[in-house]
Amino acid sequence: EAGVAQSPRYKIIEKRQSVAFWCNPISGHATLYWYQQILGQGPKLLIQFQNNGVVDDSQLPKDRFSAERLKGVDSTLKIQPAKLEDSAVYLCASSSLTGQQDHYGYTFGSGTRLTVV
Amino acid sequence: AQTVTQSQPEMSVQEAETVTLSCTYDTSENNYYLFWYKQPPSRQMILVIRQEAYKQQNATENRFSVNFQKAAKSFSLKISDSQLGDTAMYFCAFMKRSNTGKLIFGQGTTLQVKP
Numbered sequence: 001e002a003g004v005a006q007s008p009r010y011k012i013i014e015k016r017q018s019v020a021f022w023c024n025p026i027s028g029h030a031t032l033y034w035y036q037q038i039l040g041q042g043p044k045l046l047i048q049f050q051n052n053g054v055v056d057d058s059q060l061p062k063d064r065f066s067a068e069r070l071k072g073v074d075s076t077l078k079i080q081p082a083k084l085e086d087s088a089v090y091l092c093a094s095s096s097l098t099g100q101q102d103h104y105g106y107t108f109g110s111g112t113r114l115t116v117v
Numbered sequence: 118a119q120t121v122t123q124s125q126p127e128m129s130v131q132e133a134e135t136v137t138l139s140c141t142y143d144t145s146e147n148n149y150y151l152f153w154y155k156q157p158p159s160r161q162m163i164l165v166i167r168q169e170a171y172k173q174q175n176a177t178e179n180r181f182s183v184n185f186q187k188a189a190k191s192f193s194l195k196i197s198d199s200q201l202g203d204t205a206m207y208f209c210a211f212m213k214r215s216n217t218g219k220l221i222f223g224q225g226t227t228l229q230v231k232p
Contacts, residue, residue: 003161031218042121042208042222043162055217089160095218103218105152108162 002026004109006092012115018080021112025073025094031055032069033106034077035091043091049075082116089113119144121211123223130199131231137184138194138226140209146170148214151185151192156206156225165207168192170214199230 005024013019025032031050035043046065047057051072060067064083069075079086093106121142130136142151153165168176168185175183180200184193196203209223 033218033220035220040224042210042224043220044222045219048217048219056219091160091162093162097218103150103212103214105154105164105167106218106220111160113160 004092004094004107006090006109006112008112009110010113010115012117013082015084015116016081018078019082019114020076020078021090021092021114023075023077023092023109025075025092026096026107029094029096029107030072031095031097031106032075033093033095034067034075035093037089037091037111039088046077046090079114082114084116087114087116119146119211119213119221121209121221121223123209123226125226126224127227127229129229129231130196132199132201134199135195135197136199136228138196138207138209138228140192140194140223142190142192142209142211142223144190144211144213146213150212150214151183152210152212152220153181153183153192153194154208154210154222155203156208157204162208166194196228201230201232204228204230 034046037043048055049069052069067077089111091111093108095106149170151168154162166178180197206225210220
């Protein structure tokens with residue numbers, strides 16, 4: 001099966017500009033996650049979708065970050081306006097599991113490296 | 118709230134030797150999963166091994182094995198016969214058994230395998 005696709009791979013923007021990242025999960029995967037990984041740290045969950053509904057967005061900075069998952073498939077994550085501290089790798093992941101099924105981890109994409117200057 | 122701690126920022130090992138990466142976690146949950154993920158320079162997180170908290174037996178996947186000590190809340194990863202391709206960042210992660218599947222990661226350990 002094809003993996004989780006993300007684009008772009010790299011992005012450099014100036015502070016206060018806007019940026020968008022795109023994720024295409026594995027076909028048929030109901031659950032989609034966006035994680036933020038700041039250099040030297042472990043990834044942190046920003047938002048989780050199940051189909052096209054939000055399950056958890058408690059750590060999403062909603063004043064500047066937004067995300068959507070249209071038709072329960074592709075997802076976009078947007079930052080507007082960007083700050084220097086948003087420089088990070090943004091990882092998308094998907095899982096076929098919903099509910100309290102045994103969890104075997106997810107499949108991650110290769111991420112988008114964002115640099116804000 | 119759950120936390121995961123990896124106290125070794127960097128480790129190195131000679132090719133063909135064995136290395137152990139440490140991880141401790143804190144939780145009041147009784148039902149959960151623990152994972153080790155590998156992140157090479159390509160940035161993609163790759164699942165190395167998984168452990169279910171209710172299973173006493175330590176998980177093993179080829180050259181990778183864990184030492185799971187539930188009472189001590191410790192979950193170390195042992196890599197045997199280290200290979201150059203094992204060079205990567207390794208993350209320990211915790212997942213509560215719930216309907217969300219949220220992963221909580223440690224800070225990571227950079228492992229370098231030397232020829």
